[in-house]
Structure formats: structure tokens, C-alpha cells
Amino acid sequence: MSNADRHRLIAQAVRESGSATVLKLAELTGASEMTIRRDLDTLAAQGILERVRGGARTLLLRGEEPPFALRAHEAAEAKRRIAAEVSSLIADGETVLLDSGTTCLEVARLLRGRPVTVMPLSLQAIHILSDSPSRTTLMVPGGRPRAAEGALTGPLTLASLSALRFDTAVVGCCGLSAAEGLTAYDLDDAVVKKASIASTRRVIAAADGSKLGHTAHAYVGPSTLLHSLVTDSTAPADEVAALEGAGTVVKTV
Numbered sequence: 001m002s003n004a005d006r007h008r009l010i011a012q013a014v015r016e017s018g019s020a021t022v023l024k025l026a027e028l029t030g031a032s033e034m035t036i037r038r039d040l041d042t043l044a045a046q047g048i049l050e051r052v053r054g055g056a057r058t059l060l061l062r063g064e065e066p067p068f069a070l071r072a073h074e075a076a077e078a079k080r081r082i083a084a085e086v087s088s089l090i091a092d093g094e095t096v097l098l099d100s101g102t103t104c105l106e107v108a109r110l111l112r113g114r115p116v117t118v119m120p121l122s123l124q125a126i127h128i129l130s131d132s133p134s135r136t137t138l139m140v141p142g143g144r145p146r147a148a149e150g151a152l153t154g155p156l157t158l159a160s161l162s163a164l165r166f167d168t169a170v171v172g173c174c175g176l177s178a179a180e181g182l183t184a185y186d187l188d189d190a191v192v193k194k195a196s197i198a199s200t201r202r203v204i205a206a207a208d209g210s211k212l213g214h215t216a217h218a219y220v221g222p223s224t225l226l227h228s229l230v231t232d233s234t235a236p237a238d239e240v241a242a243l244e245g246a247g248t249v250v251k252t253v
Contacts, residue, residue: 003039006031010039010056014049019057075208078232081253083107085230086170086206092116094167097196098125100151100189101172103206112136119164121157121192123150139164146186153188161195169200173207174216176229178242182220190218202227205248209234212243223248 001009006029013028014020020028025036044051050059083106090096092115098104100122108125111118112132119139120126129138142156171193175183182205184190197203197220205226212235228249231240240250 001029001031006035007039007043010036011043011048014056015058019052019055021055023055025055075210075232075234078208078234078253079103079106082206082208082230082232083110085251085253086204087111087114089204089228089230090114090116090168090170095119095165097121097161097166097169097200099169099171099193099196100125100149103208104170104172107170107206119160119166121152121196123152146189151186151189151192153186153192157192158195161192161199164199166200168202168204169196170204170206171196171226173205173211173220175214176205176207176211176223176243177213177215177239178223178246180215180219181222182225183216184218184220185216187218190220193220197221197225205229208232209236212236212239222246 009029010025013025022033022036026033029036040049040051040056043049044056047059049056079102082103086107087110095117096111098108098118098120105122105124108120108128112129113136115135117137117139118129119141120129121141123145126140129136132138141152141160143152144154145152173182174185182193184193203226205228207229209232212231223243223246226248228251229243230251230253233252235252240252244250
């Protein structure tokens with residue numbers, strides 16, 4: 001088992017049970033207790049869990065967004081497939097607004113070097129695109145980055161969005177359903193998503209199947225705002241059907 005896979009399994013076990021001992025995690029992963037202790041120190045430093053005597057406990061309360069460092073490893077292969085499909089929907093020459101989040105970060109990797117104009121809304125994506133070949137035009141918005149997330153929010157971000165118009169916005173989400181619409185965990189993030197949607201001609205949502213049928217507390221807007229959704233095969237079939245019935249084109253990869 002790789003370090004990344006072991007870390008993901010440990011984080012999931014701690015999150016689901018609320019806490020776990022070093023012994024339990026060693027049995028779960030097949031690793032030595034010394035290795036587990038080092039893993040827990042690493043995950044604690046990333047803000048994924050809290051180190052306690054003899055093990056670890058979760059930092060997450062019900063309804064809170066998992067840390068970026070943890071989400072980056074979840075459904076990684078599905079996110080890469082989703083990003084590849086989203087990238088294929090973007091034509092050369094387009095102006096693209098790229099939302100924050102781990103799936104959109106994978107899209108940024110694929111847009112790097114293409115003849116498009118991109119304005120990313122996260123520090124991570126800006127970093128990836130900052131050394132792109134000259135064919136890619138990078139536009140950097142103002143704003144205040146959310147701690148540990150890198151997502152840009154605040155009045156300077158909103159001013160950047162209101163001053164521009166884009167061909168396509170690629171948006172992520174924390175929850176999406178035909179009944180409850182597009183939702184986010186963070187209120188400031190929800191405001192930025194609303195402004196992003198308002199500044200573009202076409203909206204593509206990029207979300208793995210775990211986001212469908214889920215609802216976070218910050219409302220962005222109805223699902224009818226989305227022209228397309230790219231998701232993976234774990235998406236609930238009934239939710240996919242409901243979104244398609246409401247007019248969103250759904251592509252499952």
C-alpha cells in the first residue's frame with residue numbers, strides 16, 4: 001500500500017468513527033505502529049486530524065468541508081477523468097473562468113499550454129498556470145485567499161468578476177441536486193460562485209459522484225443555471241435523471 005493510499009484510509013477511518021487508536025489503524029492498514037504514528041503526525045500537520053495520546057480524532061464537525069489536503073486524495077482518478085472531459089469541452093481561443101477546488105485544479109493542469117485565456121479563482125491553479133507556455137494567457141483576479149484552501153474570495157474577487165465576461169465558467173460544488181440546486185460549505189465561496197455564473201455565457205459543473213444528491217448549507221442557485229455537468233459513474237442514477245430532466249446535460253465518465 002502506498003503512503004497516499006494509507007493516509008487516505010487512515011483519514012477515512014478517523015473521520016467515520018470520530019477517533020481511532022494506533023493499534024486499530026495498524027491492523028486496518030497492515031503497517032507497523034511506528035509507521036502509523038508517523039502517518040498521524042503527517043496528517044495532523046496537514047490539518048486533517050488531531051493527534052491525541054495513543055491515536056487520533058477527527059477535526060470535522062457534521063456538515064463541515066473536509067480539508068483541501070484530504071480532498072485532493074479523494075476520488076483522484078475520477079477527478080482526472082472528469083477534468084479530461086471538461087477540457088475536451090473547451091475550445092481553443094475561449095476565455096475560461098476556473099473555480100477553486102480539487103477537481104478544477106485538475107482542469108487547470110490540462111489547460112496549461114493550450115491557446116486559451118484562463119482566470120483561476122485559487123492560488124493553487126494560479127501557480128500551475130503561472131509558468132504556462134506563451135500560448136496560454138493567465139489573468140489573475142484580486143481577492144483574499146481562504147486559509148488552507150487557497151480559494152479567492154471577498155470584494156476584490158467580486159470586482160474582478162463583475163468587470164469581465166467569459167465564454168465558459170468551470171465550477172465545482174460541495175453539493176448538487178435537482179431539488180436543492182448548487183450549494184457550498186462556505187458563504188463567501190457561494191457568493192463568488194454566484195458572481196462567476198453571472199459573468200459567463202456557459203457554465204460547466206465538474207463534480208464527482210459523491211457531490212450529487214448532497215446539500216451543503218450555502219445556497220448558490222438552482223441546477224438550471226448549469227448548462228452541463230461532468231461527473232463519474234458513482235453518481236446516483238436517480239439524481240442524474242432528475243438533473244437531466246431539469247435541463248442539464250450530464251456526461252458520466
